[in-house]
Amino acid sequence: MKSTPSPGDAALTKEVEAVIDDRGLLAGPRPSVDREKLQHHLREALRLLHVDLDSENVMDTPRRWAESLVTMTSGYDYTDVKKLTTLFRQACSVTDDSCQNLVVIGGTYKTLCAHHILPFFGHFIIGYIPERMIIGASKIPRIVEVHMRRLQSQEHLAHDVADTIEKILEPRGIAVWMGGVHMCMVMRGVEQESSFMETNVLRGNFLSDERTRQEFMSIVNRRGERQ
Secondary structure, eight states, X not given: OOOOOOHHXXXXXXXXXXXXXXXXXXXXXXXXXXXXXXXXXXXXXXXXXXXXXXXXXXXXXXXXXXXXXXXHTGGGGGOOHHHHHHHHHTTEEEOOTTOOOOEEEEEEEXXXXXXXXXXXXXXXXXXXXXXXXXXXXTHHHHHHHHHHSSEEOHHHHHHHHHHHHHHHHOOSEEEEEEXXXXXXXXXXXXXXXXXXXXXXXXXXXXXXXXXHHHHHHHXXXXXXXHO
């Protein structure tokens, strides 16, 4: 006789499907967020800045601003590290001892600066050397997405991504490179339009083996030249 799944099992199954589904893990409605209260406070913030809220161009801004923030902070719904690890392991497969090749996956990210709530964005390149498990290529960008949809610094973002992949895969080594443009440096402060920041996180074989480290960094450099 087939057993009926519990509500908890059903919820986990739904989240696992979301992880595996390329339409996105973080596109849910987020019922835990009080949108009406959020819109009210954002409207008041604009009022304090002397923005004319009766202007046709601005009257719907609090709602649009609220929806944008709800989407761009949806990573806070996935702060349970144990649960997150369990979810992403559903997309992993076991490999044999001979699979020790360097796996490299790249993409783009965009997030909000934790200090000024202004965007920063750029490219990432992530490499790992498997120990026992490999993960579907599309799931690495999804892990980045979980962490970028929070208030971040580039340094913390790179370490958060490395921590999560390390917990999921337990690889022989993990390397994360991120390069980004920060609007808090472009639009305020030093106001440097050409400013650029790079961050590296190297662990395991990427620290202990110079040849492995150089192989990864040569890939980073080649990608940089193409971009």
